[in-house]
Amino acid sequence: MEELKDKSIHHTTIKICEDLKKSASFISLFGDIQKLVVTPSVKSDDFKNTLLKAMQENGLESELKNSIYRWIKTKRKEVSPYDSFFRKAQIHWDKRIHKSLNSMCSELGISLAKTRGTSEREEILSKWTELTNFEVDINKYRPVYAPRDFLEVLINLRGPIRDKSQGDNAHWEFTQLPLRVKNLADLVRLGFSPVLHEADRLAREGSAMYPIGPEPILGVPYSMGVSAMKELLTQEFKNSWHATPGVRQAKTHIEGPSLKLTKCLLGINRRDIRMVTGLLTGHCHLSRHLQLIGIAEDPECRWCLEDEETSPHVLTECPAIARVRERHFGSSVLNPKDVKSIQLRKLCTFAKERSFYPELSRGEQILAANNSLSTTQAFTALEAERIDLGEKILAKNYAPLAQEFLKKGCPRCLRARMWSLLLGSEIKPQHTNYFEMLKEHVLQYDLMTDKLIIKDINLTASNDDQYFVFEDVLYQVMLCFSRDNDILKNLPNQPAFMQVVIKGKHNSVEKTMVFPPSGVIPFHGFSMYAAPFCYLFDKPDELYFVFRAFYLRYWHKLHRVCAGSQGIVSLCLLYEKLLQCHEPLLWNHFKKYHIHPLRLVIKWIMRAFSGHLPPEQLLTLWDLVLAYDSLEIIPLLAAIIIVFRKDNLLKVTTLQNIEAVLADLSSVAVIPLLQIALLKET
Amino acid sequence: MRVTFCTDLDKSVVVSNCEKRGWIQVGPEDEWNVYWAGTMTCRSLFSVDSGYRMNDNQIINHFPNHYEISRKDLLVKNIKRYRRDLEKEGNSLAERGDSKYLHLDFIPTTFVLPADYNMFVEEYRKAPQSTWIMKPCGRSQGSGIFLINKLSKLKRWSRESKTPFQQQLTRESYVISKYIDNPLLIGGKKFDLRIYVLVSSFRPLKAYQFRLGFCRFCTVKYDSSVAELDNMYVHLTNVSVQRHGGEYNSLHGGKMSIQNLRLHLESTRGKVVTEKLFDQISWLIIHSLKAIAPVVATDRHCFECYGYDIIIDNNLKPWLVEVNASPSLTSTTANDRILKHKLMDNIFSIVVPPSGIPDVRWNKIPTQQALGDFEILIDEDLAENTENCGSLKNGCKWK
Incomplete structure (x- = not known):
């Protein structure tokens, strides 16, 4: 072993x-x-x-x-039995995109890729920082596809398992897809999960223990010998258990070595074993322990703020969760000794009251600036404290700590550095060179996607009062993005790409190129993935590498069909499920008027809300995506917003009017909404 | 008693806000309680020969001599006098270092032409080749403004403006100010801030700053080179100028909210400097108001909303460019309309007492809720009270 x-x-x-x-x-x-x-x-x-x-x-x-x-x-890779099915769907979709690209080209009489003439090259070079003034005729171009086209693709996914019994409703929801998604309780769960190797080892040892004892004495009945041996053994174990230095909390909570406990522990699943042992030994996500290992600043209990947050405190005395204890253990205050007799099952359910988004569902104070510039004293104090802690983490230069830090909100002034640290996109000389190389490629070749990018920025960021200022930076970043071959190499399931002949380059060796080099064909609103970064970075190259890291980690999953729990299909499913479970009334309302509930939010989810939420709120949302390393928060927020506008939604019956109710998200405050929803579940 | 209102401007922001409060629109000859007037109407109303006397239940949106702050030459004159007075008193606010005021240096060096021509020349000689901006004192919306960087150009201009058919123009006085040639650029473009300030009384001074303001961006990339000196799309941020440029986008109108500016600055420059910048902005507003307080004909019927134009240089220092006594209420974009609606709504809730009926005998201390998106900049009544009680809440935070 x-x-x-x-x-x-x-x-x-x-x-x-x-x-x-x-x-x-x-x-x-x-x-x-x-x-x-x-x-x-x-x-x-x-x-x-x-x-x-x-x-x-x-x-x-x-x-x-x-x-x-x-x-x-x-x-981190998830394997799903349906991978190949989704993969095929994506390939099919890729082909359709390529086909429409080709037909647009032949319609306009242009080629996909050609070399630029010297004068054009010089013009771009001189206007590199003000590409708005680089005149190209993009009137005839149109985006290859928009979120609603992609939605059609998703809706028309016929699951790998065909269910013939479906009648008219087949088009309605795509829950026929056999992907498993979390429910709200799942999202709230997973409280005491990570890194409890010590406790894990203890649990494993408990199960593998081989009895060792003194020699049996002759002349005694066998059965008596056995029982005496057993007794002695137990006693010996107990002694050594009590003689072990340290292990304070575990000693109060566990009677001692016991076969029964071992068996019980092995009877539950691994995650629960971890959780329970963590809780009993104190080695889990409790402030006191976190402080000891240098993650938390303060050992104070997050619920009652009165005492140190240790497991005896939480299990027996913390007044803030007295009601939870009463519900699970039958008494609001326990004697530490009583813990020993609590059934493991009960401990499990108690522990699960805490959560997957623990920081959020606990309703604890998370740093989030409101829409109005909040200058209350409490906010100022909290912000100062967070900045102080954040600076320490940045000085330590340790990425996992940055992730942990983001869970409780990031002060604006640290966000750029915190994200760079977490994603490993701090700028180094070779990055600058690489960016220059991409720029050189832009100068050299005229790709058909360039116009699509320019068109897209023209349609989105240029008209948006939050991003129009950054138009020029976006041109640079997006054009370079399309030339970045590393993206194609690093995408988990490589997109289908085209090999095209470069026009105007006959005498050279390399006549063909991968088109576009990044393998990513922009859709309507694609540049909004990059736009919010403009608030964080002044320099295009710094912006570029953080954006690219974000894209490679998350955003590509939002516009490509894939099976994983983070893929767009699962996210849509999660959204549907949440809505269906928690607001059946609203669900039926939509159903009655044949309005697909996904249609209302697909553009939010596909762009991770960029361009819809005000920048401050958007960056807060993205903090959480990084902090929990999960996109599930996006459909969750989408569902919450729909639920919060329920009253108005129920009053209207047409798609247009419903869209009007949901059009303005400028008043949405991300953190409070999530907190309300997750707290309710607790 | 039904409250009545009257307005010269047929702006939906004004009318709808009044009607929302259940006020009835009447003509200027009728019995009105609230008058949203143009500056000219207001001046004639207060002039001696009009003979109009207001009663206790009437309020109007201008002070009789608001031009003390809104005319570019008078503003400069008042601020210069204010600094001199403080200096004479030996006030530490007027401390100097390097011949510059340390705390009150918030307007670019400015002279009135033709009166101060010699002083200007003297100053110009200290830094030849520098760029200066000429503005007619009485006009607004960026008209008649141009940049010069040579004395000869100024001389040529003065000769040309004396040609017979422009005789009227010669009487117009100009201010000439040191041009801020290192403005803070965002996305490579120059911008200025429009901040709304409401004054409900000058003696004691009661002023409120509106949290929601916006930045007005030039449509063209900033370029300080001499060749672009005459291109007003590069240098002037006024919407009325930019609108005529080919690049003007009517969806956002070149306007970005101040909150977003703050987000950008805090994220890229850091919190401390950003906070200092916004504190300095409040500081310069307070002192510009204090500078004109002694000369404003204070009248208990009056309140006024000013539009402050502020430019930030690339060291994050704010400069006061000018003050508008009747800031535009025209909405260019959807967000603009929301903002101006809120502005009007909050103005009315501050100047009208809780009873809902205008009353000049009220102590003009609005409740916390009535403030809405306004923040108290200074309230000398409250400041005095808090000094007595020893509590700091609600007091003036800039004292």
Whole structure:
């Protein structure tokens, strides 16, 4: 067993090393380490240790740790039995897009790709920072597809399992797709999940314990011997249990080694084992423990603010959750000893009261600026505290901490740096060079998608009072994005791409190119994925790399058919399910008037609300996407907004009027809405 | 008693807001309680020969001599006098360093032409080749404004304007100010801020700043080169100028909200400097009002809403450009309409006492709810009270 584990670790290590060597940041990291080696702090006689120490001191260690953390994030892969089905659907859709691109080209009599003439190249170069003034005729171009076209594709997905019994309703909802999505309670759950290796080990040991005891004494009946042995064993275990140093909380909560407890524990699923052991031993997401391991600032209980947040406190005395205890344990205040006799099942349900979006569902204070510039004292104090903590995390340069930090809201002034740290997109010289290279490519070739991009920005950002200022920056970023071959390489399921002949380039070797180099064909509103970043970054190259990281991690899932729980199909399904479960009245209202509830929100979900929510709120929402590393918050918010406008929605019966009710999101405050919804569930 | 209102401007923002309050529209000759007047009407109403006397239940939206702040030359004159007076008193506010005022340096160096011509030349010689901006004192909306960077150009202009058929123009005085040639640019474009300030009384001074304002952007990328000196689309942010440019977009009208500006600045420049900038803006508004307080003919029937135009330079220092006594109530975009509706609504809730009937005998201390999106900039009544009670709540935060 151990051997196997060792081996798998060994394999993972080799894999990580290989991948890291291939990554773009490796060269500079390696260079830094080489530089470090020649400094006097690294000694040749104790090379390994001194180097490690020096790396720690120079922050290279955290750099390396961050790379691994981000590597793990990219490797997170879900396998679904329906992958191939969705993959086919996407390929089919890709083909349709390509076909319409080609037909648009032949209609307009242009080619997909050609080289630019010298004069045109010079014009673009001179107008690079004011591409608004680069005159191209885009009147005849139209976006290849819009969110509603994509919705048709989604609705028309006929599930891999065909259900013939469906009649007229077949078009109505796509719950016939066999994907499993979370419900609201699931979202609220998953409280004490992560990293409890110690507790995990304890649980495993408990199950594998082999009895060891003194020799049996002759002349005694066998049965008596057995019982005596048992008794002795139990006693011995107990003694050693009590003699173990530390383990304070576990000792109060667990009677001692017990076969019964072991069996009970093994009877529940792994996640629950973790949760329960975490709760009993105190090694879980409780402030006191988090403080000990250096994540939380304050050991104070988040619910009552009166005492340290330890597991005895939560399980027995915290006044703020007395009612929850009463519901689960039958008494609002417990004696620490009573905990020992609580059934594990009850502990589980108690623990599950806490949540998947714990910070949100607890209703604790999350830093979020309101629409009006809030300057209340409480807000100012909280913000100051968050800035202080945030600066410390940035100084530590450790990405997982940044993710944890974002859960409770990010002050505006730290957001740009926090996101860069989390995504590993801090700008280095090679990034600047890479961006220059992309720019060079833009100057060199005239792609048909360039006009689509310009058209898209013209239709969206240029007309938006929140983004029109940043028009010129967006042109640069989006044009470069379309040339970035790394995107095509790094997308998890590679999109279908075209190989096209470059016109006007006969005498050179490379006559063909992948079109477009990024493999991503913009749809109507595509540039809105990048627009909000303009609020965070002044420089186009800084903006570019954070945007690209975001795209590779999240946004591509929003406009491509895929099976994963983060894919657009699952997200739509989640939205439908939430609405159907929690607002049947509204659901039936939509059904009665043949208005597909997805139609109302598809453009929100596809653009992650960009262009719909005011920038401040949007960035807060994206904070949460990063913090929980999940897009599920987007359909959740969409559903909540619909529910909150229920009264007005029930009054109108046509699609137009319903859209009018939902048109203005300028008053939406993301955090309070989510808190209300998730708190209700608790 | 039914409240009646009267207005010179046929603007839906004004009429609908009054009607929403259940007020009845009447003509200027009738018995009105609230008059939303143009500046000219107001002046003639207060002039001696009109003989009109207002009763206690009448209020009007201008002070009789609002031009003390809205005329560019008088504003400069008043501020200069205010600084001198403080200096004579030995007030620490008027402290100088490097011959500049440390705390009250919020207007660009300005001279009135032709009166101060010699002083201007002296100043110009200190930094030749610098750019200066000429503005006619009495006009608005960016008309008659031009930039110069050579004395010869100024001389040529003065010669040309003396040609016979432009005789009338010669009487018009101009101000010439140091041009802020390092404005803060966002997305490469120049902008200025429009901030609304409501004054319900000058003695004691009661002023409120509207939280929602906007930035007005030029449609063309900023370029400080001499070649672009005559291109007003680069330099002037006035909507009335930009509108005629080919790039004008009527969906957003070149306007971005101040909250978004703040979001951008805090995200890219940091919190401390952004806060300092906004504090300085409030600071300059207060002192510009204090500067004109002694000369304004204060009248308990009057209140006034000013549109402050402020430019921020790339060191994040705000500069007061001018003050408008009757800021435009025309809505260019949807968001604009929402903003101006709110503005009007909040103005009325502040100037009308809780009883709902205009009354000049009221102490003019609105409730917290009545403030809406306004924030108290300064209220000398409250400031005095709080000094007595020792509590700081609601007081003037800038004292």
